[in-house]
Amino acid sequence: MLETYLPLVIMLIVGFAVAIIFMVLSEWLGARRSTAEKKTTYESGMIPYKNARDRFSVKFYMVAVSFIVFDIEVVFLYPWAVQFSKLGLAAFIAMMSFIFILLVGYIYELKKGGFDWD
Amino acid sequence: MAEMQLLLPLISISSFALLAVLSDAFTRKTKEITYYVSLIGLIVTSITAIYAMALPANTSALTNPLDSISKGMVVFGGYTYFFDILFCLSAFMTILASRDYLTKAYTEYKEYYSLILFSVSGMMMIAHAGNLVMIFIGIETMSIPFYILTGFIRNRYRSVESALKYFLLGSFATGFLLYGMAMIYGATGTTDLALIPLKFKELTFNPTYLSIGIGLIIIGLSFKVAAFPFHQWAPDVYEGAPTVITGFMSTAGKAAALVGFIIIARALVPNVYFAAYSSRTAQSVQLVIAIISAATMLIGNISALVQKNIKRMLAYSSIAHAGYLLMGIVANNQHGLNGILFYSAAYLFMQIGAFIIISVLENAKADNLDLDNYKGLYKTHPYLAAMLAMFMFSLAGIPPMGGFFGKYYLFAAAIESGFVWLTIVAVISSIISVYFYIGLVLNMYFKENDGEEFPDVKGAYIISLLIATVGILVIGIYPSILMDIITGLW
Numbered sequence A: 001m002l003e004t005y006l007p008l009v010i011m012l013i014v015g016f017a018v019a020i021i022f023m024v025l026s027e028w029l030g031a032r033r034s035t036a037e038k039k040t041t042y043e044s045g046m047i048p049y050k051n052a053r054d055r056f057s058v059k060f061y062m063v064a065v066s067f068i069v070f071d072i073e074v075v076f077l078y079p080w081a082v083q084f085s086k087l088g089l090a091a092f093i094a095m096m097s098f099i100f101i102l103l104v105g106y107i108y109e110l111k112k113g114g115f116d117w118d
Numbered sequence B: 001m002a003e004m005q006l007l008l009p010l011i012s013i014s015s016f017a018l019l020a021v022l023s024d025a026f027t028r029k030t031k032e033i034t035y036y037v038s039l040i041g042l043i044v045t046s047i048t049a050i051y052a053m054a055l056p057a058n059t060s061a062l063t064n065p066l067d068s069i070s071k072g073m074v075v076f077g078g079y080t081y082f083f084d085i086l087f088c089l090s091a092f093m094t095i096l097a098s099r100d101y102l103t104k105a106y107t108e109y110k111e112y113y114s115l116i117l118f119s120v121s122g123m124m125m126i127a128h129a130g131n132l133v134m135i136f137i138g139i140e141t142m143s144i145p146f147y148i149l150t151g152f153i154r155n156r157y158r159s160v161e162s163a164l165k166y167f168l169l170g171s172f173a174t175g176f177l178l179y180g181m182a183m184i185y186g187a188t189g190t191t192d193l194a195l196i197p198l199k200f201k202e203l204t205f206n207p208t209y210l211s212i213g214i215g216l217i218i219i220g221l222s223f224k225v226a227a228f229p230f231h232q233w234a235p236d237v238y239e240g241a242p243t244v245i246t247g248f249m250s251t252a253g254k255a256a257a258l259v260g261f262i263i264i265a266r267a268l269v270p271n272v273y274f275a276a277y278s279s280r281t282a283q284s285v286q287l288v289i290a291i292i293s294a295a296t297m298l299i300g301n302i303s304a305l306v307q308k309n310i311k312r313m314l315a316y317s318s319i320a321h322a323g324y325l326l327m328g329i330v331a332n333n334q335h336g337l338n339g340i341l342f343y344s345a346a347y348l349f350m351q352i353g354a355f356i357i358i359s360v361l362e363n364a365k366a367d368n369l370d371l372d373n374y375k376g377l378y379k380t381h382p383y384l385a386a387m388l389a390m391f392m393f394s395l396a397g398i399p400p401m402g403g404f405f406g407k408y409y410l411f412a413a414a415i416e417s418g419f420v421w422l423t424i425v426a427v428i429s430s431i432i433s434v435y436f437y438i439g440l441v442l443n444m445y446f447k448e449n450d451g452e453e454f455p456d457v458k459g460a461y462i463i464s465l466l467i468a469t470v471g472i473l474v475i476g477i478y479p480s481i482l483m484d485i486i487t488g489l490w
Helices: A002-029 A060-081 A084-111 B004-026 B034-054 B078-104 B111-127 B132-150 B157-188 B196-202 B206-226 B233-241 B243-268 B276-305 B310-331 B334-361 B382-396 B403-415 B420-446 B463-477 B477-488
Strands: none
Touching: A002 B233, A060 A084, A060 B132, A084 B243, B004 B078, B004 B111, B034 B078, B034 B111, B034 B132, B078 B111, B078 B206, B078 B243, B078 B334, B078 B463, B111 B243, B132 B157, B132 B243, B132 B477, B157 B196, B157 B233, B157 B403, B196 B233, B196 B243, B206 B243, B206 B276, B206 B382, B233 B243, B233 B310, B233 B403, B243 B276, B243 B310, B243 B334, B276 B310, B276 B420, B310 B334, B310 B403, B310 B420, B334 B403, B334 B463, B334 B477, B382 B403, B382 B420, B403 B463
């Protein structure tokens, strides 16, 4: 029973060993030339210009909410649309009630002013 | 179509929750419409639940679940509707008391009502779950509105702090639960709770993964019912949350998590079928839950002894009550399950009643919540003091109240299944608990008021309090009424 896990254990050990060996080797053989540029924070190549702990506009959250309404819908609609003829009426009703529930969310956002950007 | 009728309560609560959202969207100033939609929704849902409970097709629809609309994801049966009604009742009482409370704190927003309905629909999904995935969805649908409702009074520092704490810890615990479910799927190859016992019977499962899965699920659910050692969040969250919501979370939320416990225990720890290995697992799981239960009630009651704040005191006492309720699962027999159902009902009335009284007496800044503030309450508010004393007696388990019989059934079930030591621990810890419950009563009746003033009290909360009082007295004096209903459910 447990022998079947042996390859997994070997893989784990080899994985750890490789990681540790590489770290030790680079520490031991690598050159250390520190420049001012190297010591800066790495932010995808951008120069950070202020502290990250800041307030952001509530609009970002509105975008996130709208994203959920539309994106999740599409994710579920695609597989259903591809298999539409096979799945039949029951899936159609299920999908319509799903879309209706999302529609309620959309109406709520619309009425509460979620799409007024200014 | 018989199944449609059985599904009615779930359809009803979800539709009314959506309707509440729509009514919120289409009305500008008035709050009445959303308020009444939610109340009517809860009443209609309870009626459909009673109707579905009385249907003859109640359990026979299960004969071939894969032919049904819900494909075995949803199960029906007496106890599921019993819990539906309990959840609706609890939400109903909470909403009635909420209006004045929220106005007092200047935070009456209409979302409040739809959030409560959404969390009730989540609880009902747990009660009807026939699949591990369904339990997970139900727990999430219940918890996410709870996170929001906890921080609902957003200009109160404590409320927001406790919401964040609850959200972070709660999500973490849900992760454990989900990982445990994944492990059980790995061990048995199915998430259908009706099929898992069959896998045990055929001995086609992986015992290592199964044990890990059961362990992780116990951790996740223990967090949700606030059982030791995963109870640390409860006092802070219960203290910070709006008082009416604390009452709702600590009764309906706890009962819902317990239903999840019951369903999973029935599927994973069935000690009827098996070979030596699984029955050994079953016994060790039983022992683990017994230890959790014993530790929960001792820790809860002992910590409650030293609390100054009444909400914290009741929070610790609610941890202890989770311990009592877990005894029913430890007992793992019919009487244990009956005891859980009975005690959930009794606990609902007394706990929500107590929290509603506290919410009524709370002032706008919420700074009169210490036990000392309740000195001499009987002079200024004789009826409220009498009812609060009654709820305290019931929580302590003193005979004419509902709490006594609830404890009696649970303790009897535990003795029946051979857990005498657990019952002794339970009796000792409930003796400890009498000290702080009666302490509050002493403060109200035998100490003089030292200039404490309470806000004026009027409003719809009185209906909730009447429901709670009548409920507690009826099931305390004639416990057989409720017990007969419960035994007829299975």
